[in-house]
Amino acid sequence: MTGWLFLLPGFGIICLxxxxxxxxxxxxxxxxxxxxxxxxxxxLDNYRRILTDxxxxxxxxxxxxxxxLFVPTNLALALGIALLLNRRFPGIxxxxxxxxxxxxxxxxxxxxxxxxxxxYDNGPINAVISTMGFEPVPWLASEGWAMIAIVxxxxxxxxxxxxxxxxxxxxxxxxxxxxxxxxxxxxxxxxFFHVTAPSLLPVIMIVFTLSAIGAFRIFEPMFVLTRxxxxxxxxxxxxxxxxxxxxxxELGYANAIxxxxxxVILAVTLVLNRISRKLEARW
Amino acid sequence: xxxxxxSAGLRIKxxxxxxxxxxxxxxxxxxxxxxxxxxxxxxxxxxxxxxNQAMWMKQPLVWLPPVSELRLDAFGxxxxxxxxxxxxxxxxxxxxxxxxxxxxxxxxxxxxxxLSKMRLPGKGLVLVALLATLMIPFEGMMVSLYLVVAKLxxxxxxxxxxxxxxxxAFGIILMWKFFNRVxxxxxxxxxxxxxxxxTILFRIAIPVAAxxxxxxxxxxxxxxxxxxxxxxxxxxxxxxxxxxxKVLASATFTSMGGSxxxxxxxxxxxxxxxxxxxxxxxxxxxxxxxxGLTSGAVKG
Numbered sequence: 001m002t003g004w005l006f007l008l009p010g011f012g013i014i015c016l017x018x019x020x021x022x023x024x025x026x027x028x029x030x031x032x033x034x035x036x037x038x039x040x041x042x043x044l045d046n047y048r049r050i051l052t053d054x055x056x057x058x059x060x061x062x063x064x065x066x067x068x069l070f071v072p073t074n075l076a077l078a079l080g081i082a083l084l085l086n087r088r089f090p091g092i093x094x095x096x097x098x099x100x101x102x103x104x105x106x107x108x109x110x111x112x113x114x115x116x117x118x119x120y121d122n123g124p125i126n127a128v129i130s131t132m133g134f135e136p137v138p139w140l141a142s143e144g145w146a147m148i149a150i151v152x153x154x155x156x157x158x159x160x161x162x163x164x165x166x167x168x169x170x171x172x173x174x175x176x177x178x179x180x181x182x183x184x185x186x187x188x189x190x191x192f193f194h195v196t197a198p199s200l201l202p203v204i205m206i207v208f209t210l211s212a213i214g215a216f217r218i219f220e221p222m223f224v225l226t227r228x229x230x231x232x233x234x235x236x237x238x239x240x241x242x243x244x245x246x247x248x249x250e251l252g253y254a255n256a257i258x259x260x261x262x263x264v265i266l267a268v269t270l271v272l273n274r275i276s277r278k279l280e281a282r283w
Numbered sequence: 284x285x286x287x288x289x290s291a292g293l294r295i296k297x298x299x300x301x302x303x304x305x306x307x308x309x310x311x312x313x314x315x316x317x318x319x320x321x322x323x324x325x326x327x328x329x330x331x332x333x334x335n336q337a338m339w340m341k342q343p344l345v346w347l348p349p350v351s352e353l354r355l356d357a358f359g360x361x362x363x364x365x366x367x368x369x370x371x372x373x374x375x376x377x378x379x380x381x382x383x384x385x386x387x388x389x390x391x392x393x394x395x396x397x398l399s400k401m402r403l404p405g406k407g408l409v410l411v412a413l414l415a416t417l418m419i420p421f422e423g424m425m426v427s428l429y430l431v432v433a434k435l436x437x438x439x440x441x442x443x444x445x446x447x448x449x450x451x452a453f454g455i456i457l458m459w460k461f462f463n464r465v466x467x468x469x470x471x472x473x474x475x476x477x478x479x480x481x482t483i484l485f486r487i488a489i490p491v492a493a494x495x496x497x498x499x500x501x502x503x504x505x506x507x508x509x510x511x512x513x514x515x516x517x518x519x520x521x522x523x524x525x526x527x528x529k530v531l532a533s534a535t536f537t538s539m540g541g542s543x544x545x546x547x548x549x550x551x552x553x554x555x556x557x558x559x560x561x562x563x564x565x566x567x568x569x570x571x572x573x574x575g576l577t578s579g580a581v582k583g
Contacts, residue, residue, distance in 0.1 A: 002480050003401035010394030010450035011409060017447035018416045021427035028427060037430075084313065097569065098318050101325060104565040106509035108528040109554040112535045113324045116331060116547065124327065127344045140539075160321060217422045220511065224532045225539060238422040245426040246516070254426045262423030269418045 022262060029256035035249030046256035056257070058232050059240040062147065066236065067215035069151045070158075074211045075204070077159040082166030096167075102160040111221045114153040115140070140225055143233040150221045150234060158214065162207050169203040170196070205276035209269060216265050237261050328558070331551035332357050339547045357548035361556070367530055367549055373556065376508060376527040379444060383507030384500050386449035391499055392492075394450070395458025396484050400470050410459075416452040421512065429516050439519045444526075447513060448506055454499045461495040462488055505561065527557045 032042040050056045085096050102110065117125050118139040126136040139149040177195045186194060219238035222228060228235035228243070237257060245254035331339070333353040338345060361367040397403055398410065421428075428447060429438075437443030465488055473483045489496060511528035518524050520533075531553045538545040 003397045003403035006393040006397035006401060006480065006484075007403065007409065010390035010455055011413075013390065013446065013450040014413065014416055014452050014455075016431065017428060018419055018424065018452070019412065021424040021431055022419050024427040024431065025424055028430075081317065084310075084317065087310070089310070089314065095314055095318060097566070099321050101562070101565070102321060104561045105325070105558055106511070106528060106561070108509075108511050108532045108535075109328075109557050110324070112531055112550055112554050113328045113331075115535055115539065116551075117324060117327060122340060122342060122344050124323075124344065124346070127346075156321070156324065213420065217420050219422055220532075224535050227536075241422070241426060245429070251426065251430070258423045258426050262419060265420045265423060266418050 025255045025259045025262065027255075028252055029259045031252045033251040033255070035251065037251075042252055046253045047260075049253060050256060050260065055232060055235060056240060059235045059237050062232075062234060063216060063218065063236045066147060066151065066218055067212060069148065070154060070215045070218075071208065071211045073151070074155060074158050074162060075207060077155065078162035078207065079166050079200075079204070081159060081163040082170055085163065085167055086170045100160050100164055102157045103164065105157065107157065107220050108224065110153055110157050111224045114149075114156070115225060118149050141230060143231050146226055146230060146234050150218075150225070153221050154214075154218070158211065162211070165203060165207060166200070169200055173199040202276060202280055205272065205279065209272040209276070212268055212272070213265055216261065216268070325558075328551050328554050332548055332555050334548060336546055336548070354548075357546065357552035358556075360546065361549050361552050364549060366534060366545070367553060368525070369553070369556065371523065372525050372527055372530050375441075375524055376557075378441070379510060379514070379526055380504045380508035382445055383448050383510075384504040386445070387451055387454055387503035387506075388496055388500055390450040391454035391458050392484065392489055392496065394455045396462050396488055398455070398459045399462035400465070400467070400483075400488070401480065410456075413452045413456055417456075425512065425516060428513075432517055438517055439522050439524060441524055443517045444510075444514045444524060445507075448503070448510065451499075451503065451506075454503065457495055457499065458492065461492045465491050501564070505564075508561065509557075527553065531557065 028039070029046055030042060030044070031039045032045065033039045081099060085092065085099060089095070105113075117123055120126060120136060120138055120141065123139075125139070130136055137145055139145050173196060177199070178191060181191050181195050217238055218236050219242070222234045222236055222239050223242070226234045228239050238261065241254050241257040241261065244250045244257060330348065333355070334348050335352075335354060335356070338348055338352055361369040398406055403409070432438065432443050432446060435443075437446065469487060469491075470483060473487055478486070509528060510526065511532060514524070514526045515529045515532065518529070531550065534545050534550055534553070538547065538550060
């Protein structure tokens with residue numbers, strides 16, 4: 001019995017604050033629960049509404065667009081930076097910590113700083129663009145650029161974070177493998193593709209999975225900077241759920257959106273984990 | 284002969300270095316470019332916190348304002364300002380960080396220890412449930428979590444802000460794995476000596492698992508200190524329980540409207556106040572900090 005007593009505070013909080021809400025999201029998604037908590041059975045109405053509501057479809061499209069921009073760029077940049085930093089160079093330890101500093105900056109602080117970097121009239125990014133002779137870009141105020149600007153913000157923080165993970169993995173690759181490859185006459189590229197890449201594969205899959213999950217969840221920069229605008233070009237699934245619940249008070253609909261998001265992320269995690277296990281087994 | 288051989292070898296080494304010089308220079312240049320890209324936003328934050336609104340608006344852009352134009356006014360201003368209320372907000376945020384840390388260390392250690400070393404019917408089921416919760420995204424349950432916590436009467440309270448982050452499935456699993464490596468004999472000997480479970484946990488198990496405890500302490504403190512979404516959801520607008528990230532986010536949003544209500548220097552001063560403690564932690568305990576952040580990703 002003492003065992004359960006020890007388990008209870010921690011596990012109880014997780015039941016109350018994760019498992020119960022997840023089940024509740026599913027339950028309420030079949031109702032038209034209002035902000036006054038009057039609950040009426042609605043069957044699949046909320047799910048049907050997601051499929052027909054143009055804003056909802058736009059939110060799904062925007063989230064996938066963000067994912068398509070963010071995930072490959074994040075992976076390539078983080079790996080590139082890790083390879084760049086995985087060399088001997090005077091002062092490399094210090095240089096590495098500068099590269100990793102964005103990790104110590106909170107998401108909201110990053111958003112707040114970049115809000116000024118992207119300023120139209122007196123932002124440094126547009127200043128550089130103007131000096132190069134191009135037109136200044138109306139970053140967060142334009143339908144076409146807002147999402148790209150947001151991707152740049154999140155990349156700043158996440159490439160730093162993921163290059164730490166890649167660098168740790170690179171330094172774990174046994175040096176003997178490189179020596180053996182050298183003996184076999186492998187050049188720099190051959191070493192990369194036959195030694196580095198296979199050793200990194202599990203980590204690449206982890207980074208891919210984590211950044212895909214992060215992309216599906218994306219909320220903060222849109223919430224703080226654009227609230228989904230201009231012209232719904234940065235509405236994402238999380239933002240849609242937030243708006244349905246806390247602006248329009250349609251809790252049934254909000255929970256249906258939430259549950260779809262939850263299911264998609266669960267499925268993506270399981271599928272990617274399975275793929276990475278199969279890949280590892282084959283290599 | 285010997286000396287000649289040595290100098291010839293040196294000469295070859297130098298020639299090889301000279302031959303590699305352009306590549307090395309290019310490498311250094313790329314490194315430096317990266318340092319600029321990654322470091323620049325931090326420079327802009329510091330610069331922005333030290334200049335007044337007129338300097339912010341100056342056209343063309345002044346990249347490096349003269350020292351005579353720099354002011355520390357914003358750091359006092361945020362404490363006076365009705366919108367930022369830095370004294371209260373800083374206290375709330377520090378409390379949230381510290382309490383989140385204390386509760387996580389305590390609850391995660393207790394639960395992980397129970398799962399690893401104590402008799403617990405239904406242990407397998409608990410572990411499966413914990414692993415499943417790792418895959419549930421916060422954004423997918425924030426609406427229903429709000430309903431649960433509000434129904435408990437904890438909306439707009441410190442306890443309501445604290446509760447969902449006070450224990451963590453990842454932390455429990457981390458401690459469970461760590462305690463599994465502590466030999467059972469050690470525990471059994473203590474049981475035979477008549478020690479109670481509390482003593483065994485705090486005197487034997489936790490000291491052995493110190494690195495994992497430190498990892499949990501770092502992640503959970505950061506989790507509390509940098510928390511935004513949940514405190515924002517569960518507190519009223521302009522609540523007396525506001526935390527740093529919420530105040531900064533709402534001031535940033537207000538400033539997007541182009542209104543001059545918000546001094547931009549106040550925004551960057553708040554950002555700096557939020558970042559400095561984390562940076563100090565980062566440079567003092569870089570190894571622990573990085574282990575804490577990456578353990579979730581790599582070993583999880």
